[in-house]
Every structure is written in structure tokens, then in C-alpha cells.
Amino acid sequence: MASSAGLYLAIARGGFRRYSTYRAATAAGAFTNTVFGFVLASGFLALWHAKPHLGGYDTRQAVTYIWVSQALLVAVAAWGGGFQDDLQDRFRTGDIALDLHRPCDFLGWWLAGDLGRAAFQLLTRGAVPLTVGVLVGHARLPHSPLTWPLFLGSVLLSLLVSFGIRFLISVSSFWLMDAEGLRAVSVVVSMFLSGMLLPLTLFPDGLRQAAQLLPWAALIQAPCDIFLERGGDRVPAELALQAGWAVLLLAAGRAAQALAARKVVVQGG
Template identity: 55%
Template structure:
């Protein structure tokens, strides 16, 4: 009940930023066209690059733009600020677990972003280009489950970065490095299957692959049957491992809370 209320409250909170949401839709749609035409040029030279045909490559582009705000490649800025200012001490006094509270907040935010900034770019992309979208409702259901797991993995990674603020005077540098790693190894720049040789194999084993590469493959039908179940298990395993690691770091960090500057 408590965390469900936090999810709903977070959804309503982010729903108030209508102008920012509209601006984000325009931005994601514009970047979608730029990247789509770049991919068309690339796939015209290599028609089956990474094992994708042209329609699948374009689907990957628009999936990336639809999920960009949902996945949140940045950090947990609000939590980092609260740790730096010492306001996190108030959070620790709440009758709620710190990690679950922020996870619920992120799920509410992600739900709003899926509707607010996810549907329109994908719809525009489907109207402008021949995309490889599923016709089965079951496949859409698997896609939404994969996206949800990706959001949890994204949160768990960013939560660890935010917790570093307990020890660092300024964790913005670490957050920037984390953002760049996330964008590169999630497949936002290029699908991980396009990477050369061992780098492609390694990248698809890292947790960032759970953010975009796996959900996009599920959406376009590149993962079915056993491959689909392995992809979902991969995401669930990283989510569980990173959340467990976050709980250990949280336990170590909150044994002694020191307010910077006082």
C-alpha cells in the first residue's frame, strides 16, 4: 500500500511538467529522424549489419528514442542532492526502506514517461518508416515486462552512483562517467550486436544491455522462445544482483551520516 502510493504520487508529480514533457517528445522525435536516416545510410552499405534487416534497424532507433526518458540515462540527481545537503537523514527516519522508496518513485516516473514521451515518438516513427513491430498482444506484453526490468536495472545502477555521494564531496563526475557508459553499452549509440568481435560479446553481458538492447530485441522479434526467456532472466538476474549490492552499500553508508559543511 505504501509503495503503491509512492508510485502513484510520483506519477502525478511528473505529470504536472506538461511543457517539459512536450519539449521532450519533440526532441526525441527530431533525434529519431536524424538517427533513422543515419542508420538508413549505414544499412544501405551493410544490409544485414548485426543480423538486423533495415526495418529492424529502424525499429531499434525508435525504440531507443521512445525509451530514452523512461530508462533515464542520467543520475538520481534529487537523491544525490539530498545526501549532499544532509536531508537524507529525514528520509532515513521515515517508516519506509530508503531503496524501495526511491525505486517506487522511479517506477512512477517511468510510467509517466512511457505514456508521455514513449508513445508519440514510436507512433511517428511507425508512420514515417517501415518498422518491424509485433502484431501479437503477447509480444507487446513481453516487451513491457522487459522494459520494466530494464527500468529496475537502470535504477539500481544509478542508485549505486547516488550512494557514492556519502563518501564523495561531489559525485557529479562519477554520474557523468556512469551516464556515458550507460549510453554506449546500452545500445543507444549503436546496437550492441554491431560492435566488433569480443567487444560485442562482452557488451551483451554487461548490465547496461538490459536497458535497451534486450527490450528492443524483444519488440522487433529478434528474441523469441528460449532466447526471449534467457533475455528476461538476464535482466532479472542483473536487477536482483544490483539491488542486493545497493542494499549492502546503503547499509555501509547509513551507519554514520555526516552532513557536508556541518
């Protein structure tokens, strides 16, 4: 058990180091997220000045929502990507068959690497725009110190949910041969249902309630609301919903992996 934990920790460190080598790209990405933070925050300020307390947010909460969402955007891979690109390349080359016979769990290997990637993105492309937003962008930090562990726990769950969604899409390549179409659909769905563009509380009744129960809400909306201390007594339920989706998606991914391994053996590849 200890050796397995050490292996996955080493894989996560490798994922962290891999992305840390792209320093110019990271700096450019952090700058881009910060600029977009200012652009979107300006739009939200105008909207909330016209309609105060829209969606249950006051003006400062709305601006803070933008900065927190910009901090999470790349880490949770709301646009897709991350390990998906590497995995798709291995499908094209046929190396995926070798991956299934590694002396470690296939899903665990990619999950550990993706968590390492996400940790680096949070510390760089996440921390920079959020810090700028707090210092000069009218964002506010949580009032209670207890909010921070709840927020970080929610972020971890959002990473697991994001991985679960992307892993299922990637594994579909065993049957579709190319998952690019599903990836494109997933990006569009994520844009609207994660809270990336607008808080889900602005959606019409019915659509809002449905969207808040879907897994994409766990990516941006849930951690943002916890950071803004909007949940109150609902925070445990929100975390439980995130955890439930994480468990369900990872279990579905493992089941799909098992079916895929059987397909590879049957095809002799």
C-alpha cells in the first residue's frame, strides 16, 4: 500500500514538474486570466449597478465571483484538455494497449498526473489573478478562516469531478476511435452549466435548479459560492453533492476502463 501511494505521489510530482517547465506559457496564461478578469469584472459591475443584488449577489460578491472563477478555470480544465491530449495521442499511436498493462492502475495513473497539473495551475494561473483581484480588482477574501478549508476541499472535489468527466470522454475513444466530437460538445456544455460564463443563479427557474444538480456545477459554481460564504447551512449538502458526483464519475470511469480492456484483449491489440 505504501509503495503504491509513493508511486502515485511520484506521478503527481511529475505532472507538477512537467507543467512548471513551461514558464513563459504559464506567465502569459496568468496575464491573460488577469486581463480577462478585469474585462469580465467591468461587465459585471455595469450589470450589477443596473440591477443590484441580481441572482442574490451584491456587487462585490459578483466581482469576487469573476476573480475566483478565473483562478479556477485552468486548474479544473473547464475548457477540457490536460491529460486528454496525451491520452488521445496514445490512442492514435496504439500505445494505449501498453498503458493498460502497466503494473499500476490505468485510471489512477492519469488521475495522479492530472492532480499534479492542477496543483501547479492553482499555484500559478490561479493565485496570480485572484491576488490581483483582491489587491486592485475589488474582490474580497472570506470573512471566516473556516471558509478556507471548506473552499479547498470543494476545489479538490471539483478537480475529481472534472477528471471524471474528461476520463469518460477519453475512454470513449476505445469505441469511437476519436473522441474529439464529444470533447467539443463537453466544452460547450461546461461553458454554460459550470458557472464559467454566468452564475447559475441567473438562470430561469427550472433550468437553474436542474443545472445546480448536474456535475458541471461542481466545477466552478460550487467552490465559488463557498468562497463567497453564500452557502450557510447548505455547504455540507453542496460538498456532499460534489463528492457524490466525484464517486459516481470515477466509478463509471473504472467500469468503462474494464470494458475497454476487454475490448482490447478481444481485438488482440
